[in-house]
Amino acid sequence: MINIKQVALGTLQQEAAAIDGLKAFIDDTFEAVVQLMGACAGRxxxxxxxxxxxxxxxxxATFNSTGTPALFMHAAxxxxxxxxxxxxxDIVLCISKSGDSPEIKILVPxxxxxxxxxxxxxxxxNSYLAQSADYVLNTSVIKEAxxxxxxxxxxxxAQLAMGDALAVCLIEVHGFTAEDFARFHPGGILGKKLYMRVGDLSKQHAVPKVLPNSNLHTxxxxxxxxxxGIxxxxxxxxxxxxxxxxxxxxxxxxxxxxTAQVVASDIMSARPKCIQEQELAVNALEKMQQYDITQLLVLDGEIYKGIIHLHDLIREGII
Structure with missing residues (x-):
């Protein structure tokens, strides 16, 4: 009988070893390829x-989402x-295990x-593709899983990992920021984490406020x-x-x-936890977690704008 767990673990071990083996191929050629792609005026x-x-x-898909314009062209x-x-x-990146496929041999010239x-x-x-290329990224593996x-x-x-290594290096070369990433990922929960601001959520609430001399009833x-609750x-x-x-x-x-003479300034907390309305909503979550609280006062500079609550973040899927 097949030991399914053993087969699965063996597969993962072989693939992990293959990725680890790629370290030997991160050489001057790899660096030159990153620099070439980073300076590319085309795709x-x-x-x-x-x-x-x-x-x-x-x-x-990874290149496009991280600031390196790219497109796919099927070799056939x-x-x-x-x-x-x-x-x-443009720069052409051709991916092949053997480097000798008939379609590749037709395409390369x-x-x-x-x-x-x-x-x-x-x-x-030693393949036709490798011998014909200006640069070679080696993704050799000992055997398939x-x-x-x-x-x-x-x-x-191994190919996928090498592609990720290129993409991450290009992120650094281009100085691609979280704000840039947000522009390309406006949809879904990831997009919300990257573009939704505190003010977008606090505007959905009433804005409770009193003056320092307001009485207890008020x-x-x-x-x-x-x-x-605040x-x-x-x-x-x-x-x-x-x-x-x-x-x-x-x-x-x-x-x-x-209580007859009590006013707001007598019982208020003079240093409540606050956040600026232009900050990302995900930063509000981090601050709530840091102080183990469920809401923050929202400011524009020193001007009070409203409240952001933990429930807002849950509703939007940010938590």
Whole structure:
């Protein structure tokens, strides 16, 4: 009987070893390729055949999402018109395990005739592709994880990892920031984490506030009516002076004091936890977690703008 767990672990061990083996191939040629791509005024045209073509598509997607313009050209379709995708300032990256596939042997001379730089990501440095390329990225592996050593498994994992290494280096070369990433990923939860601002969420609430000399009745009504369990204390110009929570009210009532003369400034916390409205909403989450609280007062400079609550972040899927 097959030991499924053992087979699975063996597969992962072989693929992990293949990725570890790529360290030996991060050399001066790799550095030159990164510099060439980083300075490219056109696009990186990535091509391949079979499973390598699928890896090429993923690398293209990663490049495009991280600031390196790229497009995919299937090696078989290239010789039937798709070569028109290649423009004068483009770079061509050809991915192949063997480097000797019939389609690759047809494609390579055509690309060379265009005069574009040709980079080979190849598992056989003695292949036709490797010998014809300007630069060679070695992704050789000892064997496939497939028990017959046939199905592309370890080899495609190595190609994928090498593509990621290129993409991450290019992020550094281009100085690609989280803000840049957000521009290319506006959709879904990832997009929200990268572009949604504190002010986008706080504007959905009422804005509880009282003046420093507001009496206790006014404070209680404001907290109750706005249903956030808190009110800010602001001066006449809207500058934040402090905050009062329903917990502050309970603690005050537990004391032996006359409530008739109590005003907001007597019971407020003078240094409540705040955040600027232009900060990312995910930063609000980090601050709430840091102080083990569920809400923050939102400011524009020193001007009080509203409240952001943990429930806002949950509702938007940021947590």
């Amino acid at each position: 990186v045209v990535v091509t391949g055949i079979g499973k390598s073509a699928i890896i090429a598509q993923k690398i293209v 379709d290239a010789i039937h018109g798709d070569l028109g995708m290649i423009q004068e300032q 055509l690309v060379r005739n265009f005069g574009n730089p040709l980079i080979a990501m190849v598992g056989n440095v 497939c028990p017959n050593n046939l199905a592309p498994t370890t080899s495609t994992t 404070v209680i009504v404001e907290i109750s009516s706005k249903m956030l 009110t800010a204390v602001v001066d006449a110009a809207g500058n934040l002076q402090g905050a009062i929570t329903d917990g502050d009210l309970r603690r005050m009532l537990e004391k032996d004091v006359s």
